Amino acid sequence: MPPLSLAPWEISDTLGYNSQGLAHTTHSIPWMGGHRDFLFRAVEVAFQSWVIFARPVDSEDEGNWVVCGEEGNLWIAVHVVLGGPFYEIPEFDALSHIAGAVDNLSCNDSQFQLGRLVIISIDGKEKCAVLTQMGWGRWVGLPTLELNASFHLPPSRDFLDDSGLVYEWVSRQIDQPDSDVSFSCSWSGLNEREQIAVLCGSQEQIAQIQATMRWTLQLQRGLWTDNVTYKWLLGGGPDNGVLLREPPYLPSGSRRTEELETRFPLIFEMGRFLLEHHVQRLIAPLRQRYRCTHDYPFHDEGQSCCWAWIELESPPTAHERFEATLSLQQWLRAHASPEEFAAIVQHLDE
Numbered sequence: 001m002p003p004l005s006l007a008p009w010e011i012s013d014t015l016g017y018n019s020q021g022l023a024h025t026t027h028s029i030p031w032m033g034g035h036r037d038f039l040f041r042a043v044e045v046a047f048q049s050w051v052i053f054a055r056p057v058d059s060e061d062e063g064n065w066v067v068c069g070e071e072g073n074l075w076i077a078v079h080v081v082l083g084g085p086f087y088e089i090p091e092f093d094a095l096s097h098i099a100g101a102v103d104n105l106s107c108n109d110s111q112f113q114l115g116r117l118v119i120i121s122i123d124g125k126e127k128c129a130v131l132t133q134m135g136w137g138r139w140v141g142l143p144t145l146e147l148n149a150s151f152h153l154p155p156s157r158d159f160l161d162d163s164g165l166v167y168e169w170v171s172r173q174i175d176q177p178d179s180d181v182s183f184s185c186s187w188s189g190l191n192e193r194e195q196i197a198v199l200c201g202s203q204e205q206i207a208q209i210q211a212t213m214r215w216t217l218q219l220q221r222g223l224w225t226d227n228v229t230y231k232w233l234l235g236g237g238p239d240n241g242v243l244l245r246e247p248p249y250l251p252s253g254s255r256r257t258e259e260l261e262t263r264f265p266l267i268f269e270m271g272r273f274l275l276e277h278h279v280q281r282l283i284a285p286l287r288q289r290y291r292c293t294h295d296y297p298f299h300d301e302g303q304s305c306c307w308a309w310i311e312l313e314s315p316p317t318a319h320e321r322f323e324a325t326l327s328l329q330q331w332l333r334a335h336a337s338p339e340e341f342a343a344i345v346q347h348l349d350e
Contacts, residue, residue, distance in 0.1 A: 004041040004055055007063035009167045012119045014126050014142040015045040025095055026057060027102040040102070042094035046143060049076050050094060052101050054114060063163025065114035067101045072130045072138035073147050075101060075112060116166045122174060127185055129170055131160060136291060137181070139188040149188040149292035151180040184292040196307060199293055200282045206308055209234070209274060212331055213310040215324035216270045219348060223264060224315035231311040232267065234274055266347040273340055279307055 003024055011017060028035045037057045041064075042050045051074050052067040067075045104112040116131040119142075128145075131137040131153060139148040159165040173181035187195065197203045213232055217223065223230065286293045316324065325348065332341045 004039050004053060004064060006043070006053065007163055007167075009118050009120065009163075010053070010063055010066075012045075012126055012128065012142060016047070016143075017043060017045060025098055027098070029102055029105045031056070040098045042097055044092075045076075045145070048092065049145075050092065050097060051076055051145075052098055061161075061163055063116070063166070066117040066130065067105070067112060068115045068130055068132065070111045070113065070132075070134065071147060072115065072132050072136070072140075072150065074117070074130060074140060074145055076145060116160055116163055118167050118170050120167070120170060120174065122185065127188075129181075129185075131166060131170075133157070133160065139185060141188075149184040150295060151184040152291050180290055180292075183290045187290070187292045199286055200279065200307070205282060208331075209278070209308045210310050212270065212274065212328060213308065214312065215328040215331075216267055217310065217312050218316040218320055218324040219328065220264050220266045221349070223267075227314060229311060229313045231309060232271075233306040233309045234271060234279075235306050266344070269344045269347055273336065273344060275307070277340065278335060 006017070024039060024041050026037055026039055028037050031038070038054045039057050040052055040054045042052050045051050053064040054067060055061065055064045069075060101112065104110050105114070113133055115133065115137075118129045118131070120127050120129070126142055128140045128142050129137050130140055135153050135155075135157070136150055137153060138150045140146070141148050153160075159169050170181060173179045174185060176182055187198070190198065197206055200206055200209070213234065217230060217232055283293065329345060332344060336344070
């Protein structure tokens, strides 16, 4: 039985592949409605970190499959041993690691699957993509292998059966600037602030949203009772933002969304309009075309990313309030429906 070798598009200059200790083994796993013998190999891609490649034993394909999770994440074994500076690290048991992957692949409700890994050079930089059998792929950061932007695969995915065709397909898609693959590749290189600006159309759009938030804070009655700093985050989740009072940044010094509706109705209504209507209209064109734009904002338990934030350190003057009133009404007339306009401006005197 020939050893499992990596195809050129599965090898990265960024990742430090260790060719020693190939750790080959054969297992039968569910495949195409039956069972099939696969050759597995654990490959050390970074110090004490292994990725598992696999291929049918009778396959003539130049490339391989790779074990990954349902999110497209590579299943990586990290061998960590605690001990002093002179502690001898025991040898990694690659065969046991492979056996664990096989057990998971064999489960009916398994969250593991076999995908395709492609490493491609774009503008002199290596990019890594994992394509899943669930109809989409995901860019993976190098050398960290963390998850990044996702993209759609075509309805017909027969090309996944040939790793060479997978590489050719990704290469063609990259050459098409408007394709989901090409856009998501560019998206994966942006930081959070840059992604928000792209989603909303431009950094100028973000600045305009921040201006409306500043006018709203200046006009909210009952807010400026003493000299404190207020910071308003326009949250990316189902809530329409968080109003934090400084000092300090502590829960006891914060007023969250559920309080805004009754205590600060102008902030509540303006935040709801910005999130549910204005921001959604801005981001709709890209979200209708590109899968990766749905990856933002990410939601974690107890927190979420925000579209924009504004901070005011002192109460507004009478002149600033007057200008804020004119500016906010002018902006709303240009961007809100008559019903939306009326729902917000009724709170200007509250």
